[in-house]
Amino acid sequence: MLEVNNIEVVYMSVIQVLRGVSLEVGDGKIVALLGANGAGKTTTLKAISGMLKTEEGEVTVGTINFDGKRLDRYGPEAIAGMGISQAMEGRRVLEHLTVEENLLVGAYCRKDRAGVKEDLEVVFDYFPKVKHLRRRVSGYLSGGEQQMLVIGRALMARPKLMLLDEPSLGLAPLMVQDIYEIIKRINADQKMAILLVEQNARAALGIADYGYVMENGRVALGGPADKLRDNEDVREFYLGLSAVGSKKSYRDVKHYHRRKRWLA
Amino acid sequence: MNFFLQLVVTGLALGMVYALVAIGFVIILKCSNAFNIAQGHFVLIGGYLGYTFLVPFGLPIWASLILAIAVAVVMGLLIERLAIRPLVGQPELAMIMMTIALATVLEGLATLIWGGEYKTYHGVLPTVTLKLGQISIPPESLIGLIVSVVTVALLMALFRYTKIGLAMRATAEDLQVVQSVGIKATTVYAVSWVIACVVGVIGGMLLGGVSGVMIPLAEIGLKAFAVVLLGGVNSIGGAIVAGIILGVLENVAAGYLDPLLPGGGLAQIFPFIVMIIVLIFRPYGLFGLVRIERI
Ligand SMILES: Nc1ncnc2c1ncn2[C@@H]1O[C@H](COP(=O)(O)OP(=O)(O)OP(=O)(O)O)[C@@H](O)[C@H]1O
Ligand SMILES: [Mg+2]
Numbered sequence: 007m008l009e010v011n012n013i014e015v016v017y018m019s020v021i022q023v024l025r026g027v028s029l030e031v032g033d034g035k036i037v038a039l040l041g042a043n044g045a046g047k048t049t050t051l052k053a054i055s056g057m058l059k060t061e062e063g064e065v066t067v068g069t070i071n072f073d074g075k076r077l078d079r080y081g082p083e084a085i086a087g088m089g090i091s092q093a094m095e096g097r098r099v100l101e102h103l104t105v106e107e108n109l110l111v112g113a114y115c116r117k118d119r120a121g122v123k124e125d126l127e128v129v130f131d132y133f134p135k136v137k138h139l140r141r142r143v144s145g146y147l148s149g150g151e152q153q154m155l156v157i158g159r160a161l162m163a164r165p166k167l168m169l170l171d172e173p174s175l176g177l178a179p180l181m182v183q184d185i186y187e188i189i190k191r192i193n194a195d196q197k198m199a200i201l202l203v204e205q206n207a208r209a210a211l212g213i214a215d216y217g218y219v220m221e222n223g224r225v226a227l228g229g230p231a232d233k234l235r236d237n238e239d240v241r242e243f244y245l246g247l248s249a250v251g252s253k254k255s256y257r258d259v260k261h262y263h264r265r266k267r268w269l270a
Numbered sequence: 271m272n273f274f275l276q277l278v279v280t281g282l283a284l285g286m287v288y289a290l291v292a293i294g295f296v297i298i299l300k301c302s303n304a305f306n307i308a309q310g311h312f313v314l315i316g317g318y319l320g321y322t323f324l325v326p327f328g329l330p331i332w333a334s335l336i337l338a339i340a341v342a343v344v345m346g347l348l349i350e351r352l353a354i355r356p357l358v359g360q361p362e363l364a365m366i367m368m369t370i371a372l373a374t375v376l377e378g379l380a381t382l383i384w385g386g387e388y389k390t391y392h393g394v395l396p397t398v399t400l401k402l403g404q405i406s407i408p409p410e411s412l413i414g415l416i417v418s419v420v421t422v423a424l425l426m427a428l429f430r431y432t433k434i435g436l437a438m439r440a441t442a443e444d445l446q447v448v449q450s451v452g453i454k455a456t457t458v459y460a461v462s463w464v465i466a467c468v469v470g471v472i473g474g475m476l477l478g479g480v481s482g483v484m485i486p487l488a489e490i491g492l493k494a495f496a497v498v499l500l501g502g503v504n505s506i507g508g509a510i511v512a513g514i515i516l517g518v519l520e521n522v523a524a525g526y527l528d529p530l531l532p533g534g535g536l537a538q539i540f541p542f543i544v545m546i547i548v549l550i551f552r553p554y555g556l557f558g559l560v561r562i563e564r565i
Binding site for chain 2: 055057060062081082083084086087091092094098100101102103107110111112114115159163
């Protein structure tokens with residue numbers, strides 16, 4: 007449903023951040039996008055959602071296709087209308103609005119009032135905590151509650167594809183587990199495709215069907231999630247499991263080079 | 271005592287009008303993050319429109335008000351489309367410069383159309399005077415009070431209970447979030463500028479009935495600015511309370527202090543003195559939005 011073909015992104019006409027990124031998200035699939043800080047994960051999401059255009063960024067090369075439409079030609083409002091909703095990095099709640107108002111903002115462009123009411127209940131069902139806080143001013147929620155609210159707001163648009171940027175950022179391990187279980191449930195219940203950007207590779211690969219690893223503005227690696235979990239580089243650099251003792255051969259040399267490349 | 275109450279009541283009416291104009295200021299500040307230097311010039315245009323519809327056209331006051339609002343709506347849409355939209359995403363300073371340009375253009379237009387002369391329509395307002403015990407409320411204060419209270423109430427309801435109101439409040443907090451859910455920022459801007467123009471024009475019509483209309487009426491924008499600072503720059507409720515405080519203070523000062531001084535300009539600067547004193551003690555104004563900070 008979503009195809010990103012070899013895109014390059016330049017900020018302010020000079021700063022090149024993406025140098026050829028290709029990826030694909032199939033119907034109803036969860037795809038994880040991993041990579042070190044500054045690799046260009048958020049930029050990739052912004053290119054898809056059109057948010058780049060609000061930050062003086064531009065897709066200079068390549069195409070982004072979504073259900074047969076060239077996304078790179080549209081602005082963020084139009085793209086949201088096509089059924090893509092983004093939960094941006096850093097828990098962007100509308101602080102002075104109540105929890106319920108935040109959720110309603112997510113459903114702003116929908117015309118079916120009854121459906122919106124239903125989905126409000128659906129979100130409350132996924133996040134019972136949010137339901138208790140519905141009349142609260144959202145700026146005072148805890149970090150985890152805010153993250154739930156932001157995911158809930160993205161859900162309220164009833165999108166076909168949800169872009170999630172680091173939903174586990176700054177959350178306690180138990181909370182991360184909770185949120186990931188819910189993401190998995192959402193994907194299963196609503197047949198909603200999810201493109202998930204994460205630092206927490208273990209959590210992300212745990213629920214994803216497919217994964218990509220980004221490095222310096224390129225996709226360095228891509229494959230089914232279970233394969234990636236077993237991949238040595240990923241194990242070492244993202245899962246913190248080093249393969250000491252296993253297979254010592256020329257591959258170590260290669261590995262060393264790769265490591266330099268990873269860290270460059 | 272009666273003299274004092276009289277001053278308070280007329281001051282209340284004046285203050286509500288200040289509050290009305292100040293709300294226009296706050297709305298632009300909230301959604302575009304820019305001080306709208308031209309807010310006072312909307313007031314000026316409103317005064318001249320009031321004159322035009324009431325005197326040469328000889329229309330009744332309600333028809334004049336409706337027509338003036340219609341003109342204000344068109345004015346707001348034009349301003350957003352021609353002057354503001356090209357600047358979205360540009361530095362905030364550019365926006366402020368644009369509002370300065372807008373102020374100059376509006377002043378030029380006023381001079382061109384109405385010759386910049388002193389016009390008054392005090393004479394054509396209905397002459398009913400409301401008696402409350404010993405106090406009598408003059409017609410321009412009564413009209414001012416009713417119209418501004420109704421307008422402010424309608425605006426508050428708009429922000430609180432309508433979809434576009436929700437979009438406006440959301441835009442004031444995070445433009446990107448609003449765009450990411452598909453809300454058209456241009457619609458929100460257009461509505462904000464229309465509201466700013468409408469409240470300015472209504473305020474101008476009301477004030478023009480009291481003091482007459484001339485180019486310096488635009489300086490009311492400065493007073494609205496004082497109201498906004500006093501109330502807390504991004505608080506609409508604060509603007510209302512501060513507007514009333516300044517209106518009443520100004521009127522009471524005019525009643526008691528001006529006779530003491532030949533020339534009597536004290537009433538005009540008195541509100542600013544109050545503003546300075548308050549800001550020394552409360553730099554965010556009386557009701558500045560609480561910055562939500564969790565630790
Ligand atoms: N608006 C911008 N203007 C200029 N450069 C930018 C802009 N946004 C991001 N960049 C640069 O692009 C690079 C990639 O940023 P991006 O936010 O996409 O990384 P990321 O992979 O999401 O990192 P993180 O894991 O830290 O969130 C960084 O070097 C960053 O400095
Ligand atoms: Mg990022």
